[in-house]
Amino acid sequence: GLHKEKHSYQSDVARLRKIVINSLYSHKDIFLRELISNANDAIEKLRLTALTDKAIWDGGEPLNITIKTVADEDGKGARLIISDTGIGMSADELSTNLGTLAKSGTSDFLAQAENSAVDGTGTGNLIGAFGLGFYSSFLVADRVYVASIPPKSAKNPNPVQNVFSSNADDSSFEIFPDPRGNTLGSHGTEITLFLKDDSIDYLDNEKIKALVNKHSSYSTAFPVYLFSQTTEEVPDEEAIVAAAEAAAAAEAEAAAAKAAKSAEEQDADEAIVEDEEVEPETPKAPEQPLTKFVTVDDWIHLNALPPLWMRDPKDATDEDYELFYTAFWKDYNKPLSWTHFSGDSESGTSFKAIIYLPSKMDEEYWKQPLAYKSDDVKLMVKRVFITSDLGEDVLPKWAAWVKAVVDAEDLPLNVSRETLQSTRFLRQLKSIITKRILQLFNKLVDEDNEKFKEVIDVYGSIFKLGAVEDLKNRDKLMSLIRFTTNQRNYTSLDQYLENKKQGQKQIFYLSEMGKSTEDLAQSVFVEKLHARGYEVLLLNEPLDEIFVGNLRQYKNVPFQDVAKAGLKFGDEDVEKEEKEEKELATERYAPLLVYLKEHSKDVVRDVVISNRLVASPCAVVADTYGYTANVQRMMSASNK
Ligand code: ADP
Ligand code: MG
Secondary structure: OOOOOEEEEHHHHHHHHHHHHHHHHOOOOOOHHHHHHHHHHHHHHHHHHHHHOOOOOOOOOOOOOOEEEOOOOOOOOOEEEEEEOOOOOOHHHHHHHHHHHOOHHHHHHHHHHHHHHHHOOOOOOHHHHOOOHHHHHHEEEEEEEEEEEEEOEEEOOOOOOEEEEEEEEEEEEEEEEOOOOOOOOOOEEEEEEEEEEHHHHHHHHHHHHHHHHHHHOOOOOOEEEEEEEEEEEEEEEHHHHHHHHHHHHHHHHHHHHHHHHHHHHHHOOOOOOOOOOOOOOOOOOOOOOOOEEEEEEEEEEEOOOOOOOHOOOOOOOOHHHHHHHHHHHHHOOOOOOOEEEEEEOOOOOOEEEEEEEEEOOOOOHHHHHOOOOOOOEEEEEEEEEEOOOOHHHHHHHOOOOOEEEEEEEEOOOOOOOHHHOOOOHHHHHHHHHHHHHHHHHHHHHOOHHHHHHHHHHHHHHHHOOOOOOOHHHHHHHHHHOOOOOOOOOOOOOHHHOOOOOOOOOOOOEEOOOOOOHHHHHHHHHHHHHHHHOOOOOEEEOHHHHOOOOOHHHEEEEEEEEEEOOOOOOOOOOHHHHHHHHHHHHHHOOHHHHHHHHHOOOOOOOOOOOOOOOEEEEEEOEEEEOOOOHHHHHHHHHOOO
């Protein structure tokens, strides 16, 4: 018998499969998108590997994905078979890739899915946030059979076609050599889903077509073909021959009858003149159809349209852009916004591009924003994927999170990264992309205030980082930043300057990391300014102190910390009046000041009369050149 190796699933996989099977019932459709995406990845891998190893694929055999539905006569044994001519998997790879969780995101999914099952919010919208990959097969199948063969290579000179087989309710899977032998050719994978009774509607080709169109057509670079059988009316050779024979026989019979008749007539009365020659009735051949109906096998090309970035933006809907985004970057959160354009670099390379702003930034980004690398900018040449290893070459660091696809017309298909850098194309692309991102943000400011608030919530800190880091675009980035002030929310620096009081020559701010803006607004430092109608920026984010410290001014108006000395109202009359008031008070309270200085000399440098407070009796302030209370608190904490 066949030697079947039995393996147990990694415990996380068993949990995941349970959740998938039990709770995502209403999202069953996604299985097809996931399997096609895997097939596409596998072919991409084959093509990229073949760039350096021609033995793997010489460019000859077609690279494609096929889908076929099968059912036995009695409607039982419904199967959906998805095959690709990709990189395939060895027995070991079948076991590690399909039997363990490769993706870190999947374990996050598990934790969240289990929580939401407990608190009753359901896993429905979680599906939107994660791709579930291969395991989504079990949404529609009670048994899955994966036959696969890797290409011949130095490491694997005699590849064998193996099968991975698993039932939906098993906690184990089996791997064994395919009893059919090698049916897949030189490399590829064939996934057979034995459809559950409640999923036999996937046998319907129209349903498959609609799903592929919706979820996979923009993102699948390689052709997807659907096997279809149609009934066609064709000439029936046999019937035609039979009919011809019958006609010939009838003619011969008629001719014989005629000959007999004329002989008879001559014999009888030669004087009789015939008025009309009466043809003897020709016996007709029995009516028979000359065509027949046959079943014809056909492969329908499902993703024949050009990819989204190659199309005219006028022909694409928002939904097209959203579906493409999800399928292409496997980000299941809808993008915040996007821009689709074509251009020419100065070096003469024309290209088309779509840039997306994700609605959630990769959490990794803020861990090390200046060292962050992603592979989310995809460079294509004439629709064929070339590289995503571009990083800083096409994006400034503050924008390293952008997701973009760029398709260049005039680059050679085998272009290497080094060649790319020497073409100047990347440098020019960088400035074009940066400009487009800033334009997109500005468009949102101008056109869609609500959307811009969402943008600020996600990207507010990015603008601050960019303003510090990107000298060339500093002003543009600074103008995008929004602040909460004692007077309002989402205030830009330009709006702040418009709202300045007469004579005001500073941009006032109070900064304390981690405090709420409400608390900052209550601060003794703010209350006096507030009472007199001045606007104060309330800064509480990690980047804020670096931002004001680094930039010092906006449009030549300096930032001024209201907790530090150096604050000027610029309102001369009031200032003079206040000065006199202050001198008077200092005289009047001289004994108190002496007393307080004496009793607090170990804690403070000086005790003075102030006119900066309204409701609070006293405040401790830092010198202009000293540390702010905030920094001092951090210092003393670290000295402990
Ligand atoms: P992901 O695609 O995110 O890695 P999946 O669960 O979809 O997660 O797939 C797991 C792994 O199984 C893939 O990374 C790949 O290595 C392998 N795999 C899945 N489908 C195929 C296929 N059709 N051909 C080759 N390898 C595949
Ligand atoms: Mg996948």
